[in-house]
Amino acid sequence: MKLDKFDIKILQILQQDGRMTKSNLAQAINLSVSPCWERVKRLEQAGVIEGYGARINPDAVIKLNTVVRSKLTLGQHDVESFQRFERAMQACDDVKECWATGGGIDYIVRLGVTDIDYYQRLIDRWLTDDLGIKQYYTYIVTKQVKRPALTLPLEAPDTAANG
DSSP, rough: OOHHHHHHHHHHHHOOOOOOOOOHHHHHTTHHHHHHHHHHHHHTTTTTOOOOOOOOHHHSSSSSOOOEEEEEEOOSSSHHHHHHHHHHHHHHHTHHHHHHHSSSOOEEEEEEEHHHHHHHHHHHHHTTOOOOOEEEEEEEEEEOOOOOOOOOOOOOOOOHHOO
16 A cells, blocks of 8 residues: 555554544644545555554553563474464463564563562473473563653655655
8 A cells, every 4th residue: 555645644643642533633634524534544444554542551550560571592493392482472461572583592571570579480380381491581670761652653755756
């Protein structure tokens, strides 16, 4: 799907305020309401806009006292071992994010747990469940210095190159 400058502007605005009214969105991109809303529906139907949601402060809802990052290396480097480990990470609610990496460490995992004791019991369970973990390194997060942006950097197409 080719996006023009109006589509890009719609996406930029909706990333910041998904609850913006149709008329305010149309006004912000300098189109009338009907063509603007048709563009939004087209972006939704094409899967460019996957959905809308609220940004929720996890600390206000779930009291996770400890954030831990772990670097894990598996003992075997075959498809079955990777799949078994990844299925376990997908199934574990304590795992908030998991990245497969190259360069000596196989996975980096971000966990949200109630305390260090709980984290250690979780790791012990992973080791006894035979997920293939050969080594793991634990890093306790002491404070968050920067929260990641939840928006994609979008730019309008270069009109000079197209015209």
